[in-house]
Amino acid sequence: MSESLNDVEHLACDVLIIGAGGAGLRAAVEARLAGKSVIVISKSLFGKAHTVMAEGGAAAAMGNVNSKDSWQVHFRDTMRGGKFLNNYRMAELHAQEAPARIWELETYGALFDRTPDGKISQRNFGGHEYPRLAHVGDRTGLELIRTLQQKLVSLQQDDEAAGEGEEKLQVIDETTVTELFVEGGAVKGAFGYRRNTGRFMAIAAPSIVLATGGIGRSFKVTSNSWEYTGDGHALALRAGASLINMEFIQFHPTGMVWPPSVRGILVTESVRGDGGVLKNSEGKRFMFDYIPEVFKAQYADNPDEGDRWYTDPDTNRRPPELLPRDEVARAINSEVKAGRGSEHGGVYLDIASRRSAEYIRKKLPSMYHQFKELADVDITVEPMEVGPTCHYIMGGIEVDAETTVSKVEGLFAAGEVSGGMHGSNRLGGNSLSDLLVFGKRAGEYAAERASTVEPPKLTDAELTAAAADALRPFENDGENPFELQAAMQAINGRLVGIIRRSGELEEALEELEALRPRIEAVSATGGRAYNPGWHLALDLRNMLLCSIATAKAALERDESRGGHTREDAPGLDPQWRKTNLVAELDGESIALRRQPVPTMTPELLGLFETTELAKYMTPEEYQASSTEEGQEESE
Amino acid sequence: MTTTEDTAVSPPPRAAITPRNLRTDSWMRGPILTVVGITIWVVYATFRVFYQGDYWVPDYHYLTPFYSPCVSEGCIPDSAHFGRFLPDSPLIPYAAVSLPFLLAFRLTCYYYRKAYYRSFWLSPPACAVPDGHAKYTGETRFPLVGQNLHRYFFYAAFLISVINTYDAILAFHSPEGFGFGLGNLVLLANVVLLWCYTFGCHSCRHVMGGRLKHFSKHPIRYRLWTISSALNNRHMMWAWITLASLALTDFYVMSVAAGWIDDLRFVN
């Protein structure tokens, strides 16, 4: 038994995709359609990826509800939301290609909610000027993942019908990748284990797409599942790629706060988009007190105008409950700190007093269900208690905007694991469209590269080393991995959370460094078959690496922007707007370097009023008449 | 294909959990109540159907639904609205043209199927409680494949409900002409409940609009489907209520016809 257990299963393919969420599956579809053989590695079961948690919708300027919408407006909203730190080219491609990516899903069988004239309905969301989110009730992520899952199955059926072998498109579920193999600056394969049996697997592939999602599990209060341990971020770092913008973490303003066991679980932004308002313990609708200068022009300053906007968005400004997420999360944080919080340390999100019970059940079925079953609260009668929860990391692998390739040849990244697109803060609804747009691009360019290079070979030495590495926890005599995880979550939650200070960040770095030897010595008991303790032991080092990158970057950036708020450095600093922080691995430790943010083309700059640009940029930036070429509109 | 590693030769073993079921709630209650309820009803109905008496109140034209339409040569002429053509025999119920269809309608009803498969047939007695049988082929072969005929029994039951309604209207009668008594309310209530059951039947729901692919092109049928669906939501409730209302209506007519009680008259 033990001999066969140590046998490594050898596989090979043209395009290896690590991660079976929206981005990974979309990449798989594209790569397979390009004729390549594809393997998708899924950490959990097929179709369970974190994408299912996305509720609100997928942003795409289709203009079905308000015909004034266009990719330019979407681009503008995305840049504003990201406080102009975005990789403008990614934001531009995203805004241009999102509608086509959504329409494509309909040809795979997706059933979005409809407008009266039969088009895809679009809903309002924080930071989006027009109703823009294609949605299915409040379970859009599920629709997306199921649609892509079924598309993959249909491609497999096509292969079968065409007499192609099953190896053309395989989904290997419940498998975790622990190592990437690199030779001569290019990736050539991956190593991992099947959870079910604990047996090892090595896959040789000239192109690898990382689509592993985020890092949220390193935080105590989080809306993310156990899978979100920053595997892709860490694999990329160890393979020689760089991470960008790691200091920017989005805390979703509305997570559940009670009961404790569900703390952090998401309450969709659609509650606010469909009429819900935030109130403090005094019953005051407090968001009107928190409209920042840069958004004053777009948001209503009194409840009457805000309420009129739901029915007449053309002549009224939107209510401040729909400010970008970072603003709302900070406002809630301040209210609670000022002692005006709810019983369990949140604020109230009230839709019951503003919409009919029938409307709420129709528009927000899974929220109704979630509160009823988990908190025993009927949201058609009572307000919900909500507070900020760690939700999304804007930072991630630094990639080329067009091809999604990282610094390492053959290593691509798409979805949450990649960085740059969202700048310092992501707008709700932009992640689903992001993973479709860049998932497709990753698949396309990964397939293209696979056509140009020879199939790589993995050496026995590499495999033996990777196997020994993965088995180390069984020989160690250290701590229980669950305790270490709790310790790390506590550090991040306490010191690297929504409001940060330099002293605390230094403290966090010290404490995280102190965890390093403990994590290296972490031990696993029991056998190799489906052993969660062992799995977590291996994930911990990835979580640690990401946590250190985040804390380091957060300490370095002494300004407040989007998903990074420094109490000791409030406000935007136009100098910092020009700078990205890039993290790389230097031996065992994380090295940071500053890098200029790509400059927007004059055409794109022209989409904004100068008065608005002046709030973010230095005068020479927006006045300079750049000589860069105009952008071609792709697709 | 999703490759989840093959672990053994087929069929791979399930978890070896010794107790055959671990439910701690009173899962036996449902099947027991069903058996008791249905048995009592069947005994009563059988007795009444072959009793061949006390089914008609001549003064008020009350006809029990168990004898409608009364088509045997043994029927009292006034009660036979549709002629008398069946031979009079103690083995042939007076309403022998309708009863088999009504029985078949209820036997093949999707709700009753659930009820008796679970209770009488223990297949399964309750969720996550083992099936009482070693082999199972469901409704794939004779005779159970016949359950697919439900729709056609529904058509018959629909006609019979029309006849029952007709009976209830004719019953507004007294020796003076028009009349109205408690019996009318009973007959009427029974007919309304029968319609709730019949119109909410799964087959009816299909016929009304369920078979359509595009509701938007058939607004009236969509509306009918919506109503049928609303009733269908409570199909189990209507199924039991109509069993009770049928028996009670019959019992009321029998009591008046036999002279055990007097009908409470509101008009004439």
Added chain:
Amino acid sequence: MSTRTFQVWRGDADGGDFDEYDVEVNEGEVILDVVHRIQAEQAPDLAVRWNCKAGKCGSCSAEVNGMPRLMCMTRMNLFEESETVTITPLRTFPVVRDLVTDVSFNYEKAREMPAFRPPADVKPGEYRMSQVDVERSQEFRKCIECFLCQNTCHVVRDHEDNKEPFSGPRLFIRAAELDMHPLDDRDDRRDQAQDEQGLGYCNITKCCTEVCPEHIHITDNAIIPMKERIAGDRYDPLVWLGRKIFRKGKRPEDTTAAQTKTE
């Protein structure tokens, strides 16, 4: 807070038994919290499958006191404080270890289900569908694939040999979803359901609906409508009689398929 007793089945394909754990339970907790606490404090290698812990992904299916449930949606206040609660893996599927089972049966059946076929003459972006027309299918697309229905269905739960011909409720709602999809271009969904998926095995005892955490009306809105559609295609006595009399030798579905096309 109180300490309660749990019986958790532990083992693998070679056998296993119940292990007893005394665990602290706090207000508002669910079974999955308890399992996690056992894992963190008493048995780090206790195998359990979970992801979102919010009833959205359908990973943590198991049986609690004998009833198939999502562990993350089973609140502890459902049970008496003195009650010993049993937690067991799904019975219908092969066990991997402890509370984890091999659910590949469901993926294999999904693999056999013909995919959505887009209409040939409609380009992406030009799909037009009414809300009332998509609503029925949307209900089935709420499915989170927890496979509790598949696990509960006695057709396969109690009869291993039926796994071959029977696809189960999860796939029946998929068949209904596609048959009711306003733009699906295939017209053989019903034949597929009856002949390939074994819809006829279902005796509508409704346990699938009873355990569905998404409250999808599996039986009333998918299985029965499909049975009715098939009844129209195949079991119409008039059509059958007509065939007997005229001996056209035509299969009933050929004639009725043409009829239903003209609806």
